Amino acid sequence: MKFTLINNKKTEQLSFKNNLTIKELLDQIEKPLETVVIKKNGQIVLEDEIIQEGDTIEVIQIIYGG
């Protein structure tokens, strides 16, 4: 399953197993859930959302240290 990840303004194509959730993706890229907002195809989604083939996932960091 392939999808587009926008993280820190960098865009990349990723290949992962099917039924990957947002939470699993965040674990992979080492981003704590409580510091980010996730958009899937432009809509804010919850951590249990499943990523589908061709999706665009945007990770927006909203909380920085301090």
Add this chain to the structure above:
Amino acid sequence: MNCTKCGKKEVMMERKHSGQRLCPECFISGIQKKVLKDIRKYGLIEKGDNVMVALSGGKDSVMLLDILSSLQNRGIIDLMAVTIDEGIQGYRQDGIKIAENHARRLGIEHRVVSFKEYFNISLDEIMALPFPRGACTYCGVFRRWLINRTAREMGATKIATGHNLDDETQSIMMNYLEGNIENLRRIGPRSHPKSDKFIVKIKPLGEIPEREVGLYVVAKGLEVHFAGCPYSQESFRAEIGEIIKNLSKNHPTIMYSTLRGFHKIKTALKKEDSRNFTMDNCIKCGEPSAQELCRACVFCEELEKKKTH
């Protein structure tokens, strides 16, 4: 599972402690209602107030400006804003631009004032001097001085800051752990200044968790400067913030209970406050101060000495 309020399918957030799941519309209107309710509950704003927002361009102050602009639209308050340029290369300029865009969009009076212009030194220059104090120590003192002075010059009757629930909880824990009861007494949704030269400060977002502030600005598509201050890592506040965030993972209501508990002991703390000092004016800058020199002027003198050595 759909939105627990309206039943829509597009759920954007879940409050684990209450099981509430909300769509963007219900989340945004719920937050706005909560902030306006807290403004009434704590008597933060009266009709006819000139409210100056301390607008950094970050998520907290942008959300605050967004919600307060609804009071301006209804003719309840006059809104204005100030942005402080501390002089942090590669960080502050983006925030200033965003603050200017919001002020222009809303048609409100906006001033950008800098440490360099008022104290003749930028924060970067301060931190390059030998053996400086922590950056947040200078920044906090100079920023408060500058915000208050500008508020008076602009005719503000209230200064609104974007402190959120995380900030308030951190302040409570920091001051408690440091044994700084004097500062602990001052924490709360509005200030009660001892000099009329100090403009009343209000914190309408004091019961909104930081993450929900972030969700609000993203859900509303507001332009925001998302970046961390390069000096924040050094602070004790950052260390405390980390501890509270970790605790919140398994105890999602811990920040609310810390704040609630604090409100209960605050009454007792106030009663204990037996000190009866009078506020005078700083002999150098004329701003209110309990000492001959205010802290900003003490720091300026200290920095002058460092510069010449």
